[in-house]
Amino acid sequence: MSMAGTAANPSPLAQDGAAEALHIESLHKKFGDLHVLKGVSLSARDGDVIAIIGGSGSGKSTLLRCINCLENPTSGVIRVNGEQIRLKADSHGHTIPADRRQIERIRSRLGMVFQSFNLWSHLTLLENVIEVPVHVLGVKRDKAIAEAQTLLDRVGLAEKRDVYPAYLSGGQQQRGAIARALAIQPRVMLFDEPTSALDPELVGEVLKVIGDLAREGRTMVLVTHEMKFAREVATHVVYLYNGLVEEEGPPEEIFGAPKSERLKQFIRSIG
Amino acid sequence: MELLSPVPPGWGGSLLRGLLSSVEIAVGAFGLGLLIGICGAYGKLYGGPIAKDLWAVYTTIVRAVPELVLILLLYFAGTDLINRVLVMAGYEPINISGLVAGILVLGFVQGAYSTEVIRGAILAIPQGQIEAARAYGMSPILMLKRITLPAMLPFAIPGLANLWLIATKDTALLAVVGFNELTLTTRVAAGATKAYFTFFIAAGALYLLLTLVSNVFIRRIERWARRGMPSTAGA
Numbered sequence: 471m472s473m474a475g476t477a478a479n480p481s482p483l484a485q486d487g488a489a490e491a492l493h494i495e496s497l498h499k500k501f502g503d504l505h506v507l508k509g510v511s512l513s514a515r516d517g518d519v520i521a522i523i524g525g526s527g528s529g530k531s532t533l534l535r536c537i538n539c540l541e542n543p544t545s546g547v548i549r550v551n552g553e554q555i556r557l558k559a560d561s562h563g564h565t566i567p568a569d570r571r572q573i574e575r576i577r578s579r580l581g582m583v584f585q586s587f588n589l590w591s592h593l594t595l596l597e598n599v600i601e602v603p604v605h606v607l608g609v610k611r612d613k614a615i616a617e618a619q620t621l622l623d624r625v626g627l628a629e630k631r632d633v634y635p636a637y638l639s640g641g642q643q644q645r646g647a648i649a650r651a652l653a654i655q656p657r658v659m660l661f662d663e664p665t666s667a668l669d670p671e672l673v674g675e676v677l678k679v680i681g682d683l684a685r686e687g688r689t690m691v692l693v694t695h696e697m698k699f700a701r702e703v704a705t706h707v708v709y710l711y712n713g714l715v716e717e718e719g720p721p722e723e724i725f726g727a728p729k730s731e732r733l734k735q736f737i738r739s740i741g
Numbered sequence: 742m743e744l745l746s747p748v749p750p751g752w753g754g755s756l757l758r759g760l761l762s763s764v765e766i767a768v769g770a771f772g773l774g775l776l777i778g779i780c781g782a783y784g785k786l787y788g789g790p791i792a793k794d795l796w797a798v799y800t801t802i803v804r805a806v807p808e809l810v811l812i813l814l815l816y817f818a819g820t821d822l823i824n825r826v827l828v829m830a831g832y833e834p835i836n837i838s839g840l841v842a843g844i845l846v847l848g849f850v851q852g853a854y855s856t857e858v859i860r861g862a863i864l865a866i867p868q869g870q871i872e873a874a875r876a877y878g879m880s881p882i883l884m885l886k887r888i889t890l891p892a893m894l895p896f897a898i899p900g901l902a903n904l905w906l907i908a909t910k911d912t913a914l915l916a917v918v919g920f921n922e923l924t925l926t927t928r929v930a931a932g933a934t935k936a937y938f939t940f941f942i943a944a945g946a947l948y949l950l951l952t953l954v955s956n957v958f959i960r961r962i963e964r965w966a967r968r969g970m971p972s973t974a975g976a
């Protein structure tokens with residue numbers, strides 16, 4: 471276990487010059503006796519769109535939630551923007567972030583979009599979008615509002631700015647949640663099945679927004695069951711099986727010429 | 742009726758001063774209870790094992806023992822204890838004002854109930870909203886201020902409103918320790934004039950008035966706290 475590690479080592483440059491945005495190495499996660507992640511490694515450079523696919527219970531959500539320590543990894547290395555998350559063992563022997571400030575700072579640059587939207591219900595859409603910039607990142611309120619307007623406009627919700635989330639459709643809430651993620655100018659965006667809680671007719675509007683972001687070169691990690699979409703927008707696809715990366719590669723290979731028997735079966739089963 | 746006149750020899754002025762004292766104590770006790778309640782709810786939900794046990798002991802005992810007993814106990818034993826500590830530390834004993842003592846004692850009692858109301862309300866917040874706050878790097882204090890407290894409020898208002906109304910009436914219990922709130926003032930006035938019926942009806946009317954005014958504010962606050970929630974009135 472190399473958990474102590476150094477902070478803020480400079481971002482290594484890949485061959486094509488894009489800096490490393492995210493690096494995960496031999497990540498393990500146990501829930502009690504349940505070994506959910508068994509040594510997962512993953513890397514994303516600027517502009518990469520990594521799609522994580524796999525069966526239910528394979529550990530996709532857990533992997534995503536370990537990146538910003540919503541779940542504390544049991545062991546492994548996580549580097550965001552070249553800075554390694556420092557972990558330590560607490561009095562019960564559980565691994566926890568060693569430095570609360572560091573993990574808060576790193577989290578505030580990872581824009582997470584949840585399956586169930588999770589907009590704050592006591593805040594209007596606009597207030598939701600400016601909440602983190604103003605109160606966590608210290609952006610001036612006027613400036614944050616101006617930026618939020620632009621973002622809401624771009625996800626097609628400009629006229630809904632003063633509406634509370636409960637009065638929005640699922641698709642609108644999820645687009646609002648994407649605007650909230652964009653407002654922090656995220657280094658990496660993390661999506662956990664962003665459309666699987668939506669009625670079928672609302673999936674398209676959300677996928678369109680995510681697709682546009684992918685095409686403009688946003689760095690993102692996307693857990694999804696939408697295989698067609700993953701094939702379209704991903705630069706790299708990771709197939710997770712039972713807590714391990716069973717196969718990974720460019721979407722054409724993963725979907726066009728899968729090697730592992732399990733992946734073939736998975737793709738067939740999903741249709 | 743001239744007995745109730747606000748200028749002496751009428752007792753109206755005294756009654757109103759009594760009411761004011763009652764309101765002061767109720768506001769102070771409710772506020773103190775709220776503070777204790779927030780700490781207690783946090784302690785019970787997120788505290789270490791020792792903190793959890795301590796808060797459990799506190800809420801159990803306070804809610805088990807009759808309030809009157811607690812008030813007598815805390816008032817006399819509490820002031821005695823404070824003065825003993827002061828004397829031991831080499832200070833002069835102090836005379837704790839009835840107002841402060843009343844607020845502390847009732848606030849201590851209210852805190853136990855507030856703890857449970859707020860704990861329940863925090864548990865009612867959709868977990869995802871707390872998770873989103875964590876995921877976006879909010880510190881625990883910021884999260885409390887910006888997300889947890891406002892998000893739990895709609896669930897806590899009915900219980901807290903009850904506690905407020907109870908606080909206004911519990912002030913009457915302080916009559917037993919000789920604090921001049923509305924009930925004691927009424928008893929004194931009634932005793933002096935033998936017009937028991939008049940004065941207790943008047944006091945009852947004042948308590949009722951206090952409740953009615955409170956209800957107006959409670960409704961406003963509740964509407965504000967539920968601003969993000971669709972109305973349950975059905976269309």
Ligand SMILES: Nc1ncnc2c1ncn2[C@@H]1O[C@H](COP(=O)(O)OP(=O)(O)OP(=O)(O)O)[C@@H](O)[C@H]1O
Pocket residue numbers: 501504506524525526527528529530531532533
């Ligand atoms: N907080 C938790 N405590 C205990 N076990 C958990 C917890 N979270 C997840 N698990 C278990 O870990 C395993 C992986 O869960 P995870 O949510 O990562 O799967 P997933 O790949 O996202 O599945 P799905 O496609 O259904 O969302 C499952 O067996 C799940 O029951």
Ligand SMILES: [Mg+2]
Pocket residue numbers: 530531532663
């Ligand atoms: Mg999942």
